[in-house]
Amino acid sequence: xxxxxxxxxxxxxxxxxxxxxxxxxxxxxxxxxxxxxxxxxxxxxxxxxxxxxxxxxxxxxxxxxxxxxxxxxxxxxxxxxxxxxxxxxxxxxxxxxxxxxxxxxxxxxxxxxxxxxxxxxxxxxxxxxxxxxxxxxxxxxxxxxxxxxxxxxxxxxxxxxxxxxxxxxxxxxxxxxxxxxxxxxxxxxxxxxxxxxxxxxxxxxxxxxxxxxxxxxxxxxxxxxxxxxxxxxxxxxxxxxxxxxxxxxxxxxxxxxxxxxxxxxxxxxxxxxxxxxxxxxxxxxxxxxxxxxxxxxxxxxxxxxxxxxxxxxxxxxxxxxxxxxxxxxxxxxxxxxxxxxxxxxxxxxxxxxxxxxxxxxxxxxxxxxxxxxxxxxxxx
Numbered sequence: 001x002x003x004x005x006x007x008x009x010x011x012x013x014x015x016x017x018x019x020x021x022x023x024x025x026x027x028x029x030x031x032x033x034x035x036x037x038x039x040x041x042x043x044x045x046x047x048x049x050x051x052x053x054x055x056x057x058x059x060x061x062x063x064x065x066x067x068x069x070x071x072x073x074x075x076x077x078x079x080x081x082x083x084x085x086x087x088x089x090x091x092x093x094x095x096x097x098x099x100x101x102x103x104x105x106x107x108x109x110x111x112x113x114x115x116x117x118x119x120x121x122x123x124x125x126x127x128x129x130x131x132x133x134x135x136x137x138x139x140x141x142x143x144x145x146x147x148x149x150x151x152x153x154x155x156x157x158x159x160x161x162x163x164x165x166x167x168x169x170x171x172x173x174x175x176x177x178x179x180x181x182x183x184x185x186x187x188x189x190x191x192x193x194x195x196x197x198x199x200x201x202x203x204x205x206x207x208x209x210x211x212x213x214x215x216x217x218x219x220x221x222x223x224x225x226x227x228x229x230x231x232x233x234x235x236x237x238x239x240x241x242x243x244x245x246x247x248x249x250x251x252x253x254x255x256x257x258x259x260x261x262x263x264x265x266x267x268x269x270x271x272x273x274x275x276x277x278x279x280x281x282x283x284x285x286x287x288x289x290x291x292x293x294x295x296x297x298x299x300x301x302x303x304x305x306x307x308x309x310x311x312x313x314x315x316x317x318x319x320x321x322x323x324x325x326x327x328x329x330x331x332x333x334x335x336x337x338x339x340x341x342x343x344x345x346x347x348x349x350x351x352x353x354x355x356x357x358x359x360x361x362x363x364x365x366x367x368x369x370x371x372x373x374x375x376x377x378x379x380x
Contacts, residue, residue, distance in 0.1 A: 001040075001043035001044060001046075001047055004044070004047055004126075007123070008119050008120060008123040008364045008365060008367075008368050009101065009106065009361055009364060011044070011119040011122060011123055012099070012106050012111065012115060012116050012119040012359065012364055013099035013101065013106055014040065014099075015037065015040065015041075015110065015115040015118065015119055016097060016098075016099035016106065016108040016109065016110050016111050016115050017097050017098075017099045017108075018036050018037045018040055018097070019031020019032070019036070019089075019096075019097050020032075020033065020034045020036065020037035020084050020085050020086055020110070021033075021085070021086050021087070021088060021089060021109070022085040022086065022087060022088075022146060022148040022149050024148070024149035024150070025088060025149070026088055026090055027088050027089070027090075028088040028089040028090030028091070028092075028096075029088075029089050029096065031097070033060050033061050034061050034062065034084040034085050034143075034145040034146070035060045035061060035062060037084040037085075037115075037143070038054060038062050038063070038064040038084055038143055038145070039054075039064075041064045041066075041084065041118075041122070041143050042054060042064050042066070044122055044126070045064070045066035045122070045141060046066075047126075048066075048068075048122070048125055048126040048129045049068060049069060049129045049132075050066035050067055050068045050069075050125075050141065051066065051067045051068075051069070052064065052065065052066050052067075053065045055156070055157075055160075057145055057146065057152050057153055057156045058145070058146070058152060061145045061146065061152075062145060063142055063143065063144055063145055063153045063156065063157055064084065064142065064143040065140070065141070065142045065143075065157075065161075066140065066141040066142075067138075067140050067141075068125070068129070068132045068133070068138070068139045068140065068141075069132070069133045070132075070133050070135075070138045070139075071133045071134055075135075075136060075137050075138045076136075076137045076138070076165035076166075076311075077137065077138045077140060077164045077165055078137050078138070078139055078140070078164065078165060078166050078167075078168065078311065078378075079140045079141070079142060079164045079166070079167040079168065079334075079339070080121045080125065080139070080140070080141045080142075080168050080170070080371075081141070081142045081143075081144060081154070081157075081167050081168065081169050081170065081330060081334070082114045082115075082117055082118035082121060082143060082144070082169070082170025082171075082345070083114055083118075083143065083144040083145070083146075083147030083148070083153065083170070083330060084118070084143040084144065084145055085144075085145055085146055085147055085148050085149075086109045086110040086113070086115070086148065087109070087113075087148050087353050089109050091355055092109065092355050092356070092357075093355045093356050094107050094108065094355075094356045094357075095107075095108065096108055096109040097109065099111070101361070104360055104361050104362065105358040105359065105360050105361065106358060106359055106361065106364075107356065107357070107358045108357065108358075109357055110357070111347075111351070111357050111358050111359040112172045112347045112348065112349075112351035112352045112354075112357050112358065112359045113171070113172055113347075113349070113351075113352035113353060113357070114147075114170050114171055114172065114345065114352075116172070116345070116346060116347050116359035116363070116364055116367075117170040117171060117172055117345025117346055117347060117367060118143065118170050118345075119364065120345065120346050120364055120367030120368050120370075120371060121141070121168075121170055121345070121367075121371055122141070123368050124367075124368045124370075124371035124372045124375065125139065125141065125371075125375075127368070127372060128372055128375050128376075131375070131376075131379075132375070134379075135375065135378050135379055136378060136379065137165070137378050139375070140164070142157055144157065144330050147329065147330050150298060151300060151330055151333055153330070154330035154333040154334060155333050157334075158333050158334050158336070158337035158339070159337070163337070163338040163339050164334070164339045164340075165311060165339075165340070166309065166311040166312070166339070166340050166341070166342070167331065167334045167335075167339045167340070167341040167342075168315075168341075168342060168343075168344060169329055169330050169331040169334075169341060169342065169343040169344070170343075170344075170345045171329050171343040171344070171345050171349070172345050172346065172347035172348055172349050172351065172352055172359070173323065173325070173343055173344050173345055173349065174346070174347070174348055175319070175320055175344060175345070175346055175366060175367065175370050176320055176321055176322070176323040176344065177307075177312065177315050177316060177320040177321065177322050177323065177342050177343075177344050178303070178323055178324065178325045178329075178331070178342055178343040178344065179303070179304075179305045179307050179312060179322055179323075179324075179342050180233075180235045180236060180269075180302070180303055180304050180305070180324040180325075181236070181302065181303045181324060181325040181326070181327060181328050181329065181331070181332070181343070182236055182239070182266040182267055182268055182302055182325070182326050182327070182328055183266070183267040183268075183272070183277075183299070183300050183301050183302035183303075183328055183332065184264065184265070184266055184267065184298075184299070184300045184328045185263075185264075185265040185267060185277040185278060185281075185296070185298075185299050186262060186263070186264055186265075186296070186297040186298045186299070187262075187263055187265070187277075187278065187281060187294050187295065187296050187297060188260050188261065188262055188263075188294070188295045188296075188297055189211070189214060189218075189260070189261040189263060189281075189285055189292060189293075189294055190258070190259070190260050190292060190293050190294070190295065191207040191208075191210040191211045191214065191258070191259045191289060191291070191292045192207050192210075192257060192258055192291060192292075193205040193206050193207035193208075193209075193210060193255060193256055193257045193258070193259075194255065194257060195250075195254050195255050195256070195257035196254075196255045197253065197254070197255075198251075198252065198253035198254055198255060199253070201255050204255035204257075205255070205257075206255050206256050207248060207249075207256045207257055207258050207259040208248040208249060208256045208259045210259070210289055210291075210292070211246070211248060211259040211261055213288060213289070214261070214285060214288050214289055214292065215243060215246075215261065217284070217288050218241065218243060218261075218263065218284075218285075219241075219243060221284075222241060222280075222281070222284050223240070223241055225280065225284065226238065226239045226240065226241055226265070226271070226277075226280065227239065227240075229270075229271055229274045229275075229280055230267070230268045230270040230271035230274065231268075231270040233268045233269065233270055233324070234324075235322075235323070235324025236268045236269075236324045236325075236326065237268075237326070238268065239265065239266060239267050239268050239270075239271040239277065240265070240266045240326075241263055241264070241265045241266075242263065242264040242265075242266075243261060243262075243263055244262045244263065244264050245261070245262040246259070246260070246261050246262070247259070247260045248260065262297065263281070265277040265281065266326055266327075266328075267302055268302060269302050269304050272302065278294070278296065278299075281294060282294045300328045300332055300333070301328075301332040301333065301335070301336050302328070302332060303328070303329075303331050303332045303335055303341065303342075303343075304335075305331075305335060305340050305341060305342055306340065307322055309340050311340070311378075312340070312342060314374060314377050314378060315342065315344065315374060317377065318370060318373045318374045318377055319370065319373070320344055320370065320374075325343070325349070327349065329343050331343050345367060346359070346363040346364055346366055346367030346370070347359040347360070347363050347364075347367075348363075
């Protein structure tokens with residue numbers, strides 16, 4: 001690194017200017033993959049005194065890991081863990097990688113989700129670099145690749161690096177402690193038909209028409225069944241379904257012999273206790289169309305971390321009140337592997353993934369102050 005940024009604003013700008021778009025779907029740019037962002041973070045971590053390794057999870061897509069020095073014997077381990085990838089830049093109305101500083105805000109893809117929160121974490125660690133070795137905990141950092149699709153980075157890390165005493169996942173939570181969040185099931189509903197000439201549709205069977213019946217039922221009866229099965233969660237509300245994508249047929253003059261509907265079900269702990277989203281969905285679809293089938297595209301776990309955890313209590317005492325979230329993040333995969341995990345960071349989720357994404361400078365600075373306060377509290 002030729003020269004360090006002068007402050008958290010310059011660090012955020014530097015990170016936003018590095019394209020690191022997740023390649024899944026339509027990235028909207030050639031600037032895909034996390035490697036260049038990971039390399040920059042690696043240089044910053046080294047300049048802050050950390051020992052750094054890069055672990056390639058997919059070709060050209062590494063996790064970046066920094067371990068800060070520590071004095072004394074065995075200590076509890078705390079992990080700071082934002083992600084280095086962003087969503088697509090398609091449809092943005094501002095320069096995605098411009099990182100313009102205007103109206104007290106930094107504008108660009110990832111400013112809110114989650115390069116701004118990552119910068120606040122990194123800058124706090126940098127400013128505390130001389131105090132960290134004497135803290136009664138070990139401090140590690142990881143920048144996860146692929147959080148925005150499939151969470152490959154956190155799954156790889158959880159499998160290979162053992163349990164931590166707390167993982168602090170970087171997300172824009174308005175500096176509240178997200179200790180519970182929903183899980184997510186992406187599943188494909190498939191209907192089949194018999195293809196014939198479009199001029200004689202009565203001789204065939206149209207998979208799209210069969211799917212239309214299912215769509216109506218899923219959007220009404222199944223939506224209600226989900227809510228009833230999950231119950232009203234104090235922090236998360238009820239489980240929900242979104243009908244997100246549909247594909248069917250091959251030509252307008254051929255009766256469609258196949259149709260696929262992608263659904264997105266956000267799940268609460270209560271739904272899991274009631275048998276899970278997949279079983280409920282499969283049973284419902286079979287009742288409507290016995291010839292239809294379900295395949296799973298991906299599934300992420302819900303998060304339900306014990307708020308009485310002593311380190312979570314330190315976060316609360318530092319001013320980060322508890323909250324829940326309807327979205328999911330890397331925290332769930334670490335928690336599933338035995339690491340208590342929460343999500344926290346400056347900025348609002350309302351700005352994430354937007355066409356004119358931004359984060360306020362005041363929020364970044366508040367984030368640095370908060371993480372420094374938390375680190376300092378560990379010594380007391």
